[in-house]
Amino acid sequence: MSDNGASQHNGTWVDVAPLVDVEHGLLNRRVFADEQIYRQELEQIFARCWLYLGHETQLPNPHDYFTTTMGEDPVIVTRDQDGHLRAFHNSCRHRGMTVCPTDAGHARVFRCPYHYWTYGTDGKLIGVPREKELYGGLDKARWGLIEVAQLDTFAGLIFATWDPEAPPLRDYLGDMAYYLDIILNRSEGGTEVIPGPHRWVVQANWKIPAENFAGDLYHIAGLHSPMVHMNMRGPMGHQGYCIHTAGGHSFAAEFGGTYQGKGNEIGYLAHMERLKARVAAEKGEAATKLIPMGVSLTFPNLMVMDSAKFRFIRVLHPRGPGATELHTWAVVDKALSPELKRETTKQIPLYTSAAGLFVMDDEETWTEAMTGARGVIGARYPLNYQLGLGGEIPVSESEYFKGSGMPGEMNRTWPDEGNMRNFHRRWRDLMSGSAWKDLPPATTQPAASRNGGRE
């Protein structure tokens, strides 16, 4: 039996191509509810793509650790004795018990409670009870914790992949790196996360909230109308952007959308205004129109939301086809004052986390969208993803960003559903099992050709 980590997939293969006809804006909702498709995406999406694990500031010191999941696979993320970030399958190589049952902490070793096999924060197997007496020649070097194939960081964000063939992180992010840079790298000194994530489970497939964050702005005028009626958000206007890049990534906002309404001014806006000059110097004036950037989705399951009141990182952890565990971290500029860090963090539970003023609407739709996907009839008729179909143009040729050199595509009209089509197209390509070299690259133009782009 292979012990090199190669895929052992031997289930029935589902050809998802007929279900995802994004060229005509049609999607079969079996992709949300089907158990086989779910198992296939754990393999083809979550065991292949670069996934967000956490933020560097969660592990300031050697031997700090936290636990999370990649798909449904439990992982420990550590800073080893040499200060390197590492990530391992959180499961003993002997009988498979979880070696670290806590969410976060500081530990020099992880000792499996079952037979006391003991591992270092570098994953090495360093202790086996009565090893010489009972095993004779156990090759401990071969039985360390299973390590991710690749780990890297971008702007303080830790990513990893189980796939040794996956392109480097920078290439995987591709053109989206240009935009993530604007959200996360605009302040000198970078960002930090505030301790304590929100964690809650909603009864919906992970792709339903993913679509929402990929850039569904069409829903704001309807679903979030209570907020408009309360004057906590301005009425939906006619100007904004839904921008997507190759590789399935995207983001969207209404110009000034989150600036309107009462209860907004906490001093955070003034901080962001100051940062615009820095971004303009590096990327050109047009890039400052993207501050705050709005909602974003880095394929497959990382959301970063950047608003006039707060910024957060949210990860969608699949828990079966019909359940998703959401983890939400406040992310602030290190340069922000302690008072503003506190105030901006308080906005997240008020507005956009479990029972937040906006998200209580969203949770309702995510859950009820699953209701119609579970039966038979829903799968006989496609869902409509045709808003703006055929109207895509390069961002750099758009009215607002003409000549900016910015990568990606948007639409002649706004809002549109190009971001969701882009997400599902990438999902379909990966689900086909294509090798990375046969997939469309996530980078479409060299950074040097962009206005003020720095490398």
Next chain:
Amino acid sequence: MSHAASVREIVGTTPEQVVEAFQRQEILLLQGGRYREWLAMLTDDVRYWVPVLLERERREEMVGDEDEMAWVNDDREKLTLRVERVLSGYAVEETPPVRLRYFVQNLQVTPSADAREIGVVSNLLIYRTRRDQEGFYVGGREDVLREVDGAWKLARRKVIFDKAVLGPFTHSWIFF
């Protein structure tokens, strides 16, 4: 206060009587969706805090401080926004309305030395249901009641859920 007329003023002769009357009134209002009247039971400087829990090695490390992320970290203004939101008439998650049932027990009542405040530690269990969704919030509550112009009001509330990962059900509208 336009709703004061419908709120029975909480009075009593012993701290235990005050707390019992307060709890009875509060549960009546929260279960009945009478949130504006409930707001009248809070002091103007009320602090309402529901921290998140991390499962760490030691019990005393599991809850962080008030600067960290919380499920709720509200003052009166923020609580009022939540109430306005649910009573706006446009809330999809209130059609049909959520049904809530509150159970508060094992009260430990501790009056302050000057008898102007009463500390209340209790167990909290809330049952919540709507459509095919059903869930429980279970945890510990720490309140401080304060006498303001002859009436007892809630000045501070801290609720810690036993569960670290909430769900699996939507939360929509709820006060803890």
